[in-house]
Amino acid sequence: MTATVADLLRVLDRQVRDLGTATERDTASAHVAGWMRLATTTRHAIALLPLGGRSAQVKAGLRTVLDPLVHGPRDPLTNPMPAPGLIRTSRTMGAIADVLAEHLQGGGWGDQIGTEAIKLETSLLSAVHVVARWSRAVTSSQRFPGTTGTFPAQLSDLIVVTEPFALVPPDRRSSLLEGLRLPNPAAPGLEGAVTRWAAEATLVLQERYRVSGWAMQSIAGNLALLSQTAGRAAVRAGAAGDITAAQADNMAGWFVEAARHWRTASAWPPHLRLAGRTPTLRQLGINVRDACGADPTLRELGAPMMAAARLSLLHASVMDELAARRQLWVHTVRTDYRGDHIEAWVREPPGAAESWPLVQAARYGNQALDRAITELARTTRSEPPLSEGWPPDRSVDGLSPRREPALRRPPQRPQVEVRR
Numbered sequence: 001m002t003a004t005v006a007d008l009l010r011v012l013d014r015q016v017r018d019l020g021t022a023t024e025r026d027t028a029s030a031h032v033a034g035w036m037r038l039a040t041t042t043r044h045a046i047a048l049l050p051l052g053g054r055s056a057q058v059k060a061g062l063r064t065v066l067d068p069l070v071h072g073p074r075d076p077l078t079n080p081m082p083a084p085g086l087i088r089t090s091r092t093m094g095a096i097a098d099v100l101a102e103h104l105q106g107g108g109w110g111d112q113i114g115t116e117a118i119k120l121e122t123s124l125l126s127a128v129h130v131v132a133r134w135s136r137a138v139t140s141s142q143r144f145p146g147t148t149g150t151f152p153a154q155l156s157d158l159i160v161v162t163e164p165f166a167l168v169p170p171d172r173r174s175s176l177l178e179g180l181r182l183p184n185p186a187a188p189g190l191e192g193a194v195t196r197w198a199a200e201a202t203l204v205l206q207e208r209y210r211v212s213g214w215a216m217q218s219i220a221g222n223l224a225l226l227s228q229t230a231g232r233a234a235v236r237a238g239a240a241g242d243i244t245a246a247q248a249d250n251m252a253g254w255f256v257e258a259a260r261h262w263r264t265a266s267a268w269p270p271h272l273r274l275a276g277r278t279p280t281l282r283q284l285g286i287n288v289r290d291a292c293g294a295d296p297t298l299r300e301l302g303a304p305m306m307a308a309a310r311l312s313l314l315h316a317s318v319m320d321e322l323a324a325r326r327q328l329w330v331h332t333v334r335t336d337y338r339g340d341h342i343e344a345w346v347r348e349p350p351g352a353a354e355s356w357p358l359v360q361a362a363r364y365g366n367q368a369l370d371r372a373i374t375e376l377a378r379t380t381r382s383e384p385p386l387s388e389g390w391p392p393d394r395s396v397d398g399l400s401p402r403r404e405p406a407l408r409r410p411p412q413r414p415q416v417e418v419r420r
Helices: 005-017 028-048 060-071 084-104 115-139 146-166 189-206 213-240 245-266 279-292 298-324 356-379
Strands: 329-335 341-347
Touching: 005 084, 005 115, 028 060, 028 084, 028 115, 028 146, 060 146, 084 115, 115 146, 189 213, 189 279, 189 298, 213 245, 213 279, 213 298, 213 356, 245 298, 245 356, 298 356
Parallel strands: none
Antiparallel strands: 329 341
């Protein structure tokens, strides 16, 4: 099983706490070179987060303080050897950015946009804040060669911008995005089967001459089966007491709704056709159906259903495009000049509604599956990555620690009943 964002945040937290005292390798030039790496990976990770609003304006302040650190001094450093502490944290931040790029490259979906992304941003920038304070304290008495003399001021700017994030208590930072991780095709059971099948299905749907009517039906049918499997897992988890009865009922309801629509999307009428041949997809689909018979648990379904949700959006988009561009074929009977009836296959004529029920079913199936995945992520979300005692008791910049007043917990938002 690959590491989740929550696992990587725990690693980052340990690395921040273990920065310790300076060594002979923590020279001014080493910190300048190290921040060129850490600022680069931090900027990449933050750029991928769907914070909502106009992205360029929302993230402008942070980019303003990170960009000078990314570009480094005007005069190139001679034989730069980045500080070990900055190398470690930059690698972990880069790993988090890689996971986010896998899932958020095209933008987030549902509850990933907005609050949940801001919570993850808070976790990342609170760690960056502590590293910046430590780096400034280590290099405060050192001389910076050439034009790198602006480096302390750049760190001070970063500290000021990120301090509000560091003051947020750990229990307010836990995000749904922490459950994201890189897909693992070699994983046993349902996860590996779905990962391999989803990768092949994505290739088929993205290639004009490979997509076929059978492929569209097969993908929709497997999405229906996965939704039904997840719904049964939710019912079992509710009966076992792993989740509340209300959570089980709500989640199972959305999975049942998704399965119903995807079954409709897989049932093409016999007079509608799209030619093509995809033998690899056929075998991988069989593996998925076999793996569904093992009755996986809700936690085992997290990664497979995330892959299914992404594939469902692509399927709905391709189905809509096939219908809009009249690329589907319908069976017709016409009369020739001799008065004989001739059967033929022609492109779906403009204004025909043969494919519209399939387009609509795929759209509704994707929407219901998205909602079900959101409920699944909420019930199986990871524990907060940071332990108690944040910020660290010791001061990283040599100043006496401040005692912050306790933050008042806002009142709970009223629960709104969603009717389907």
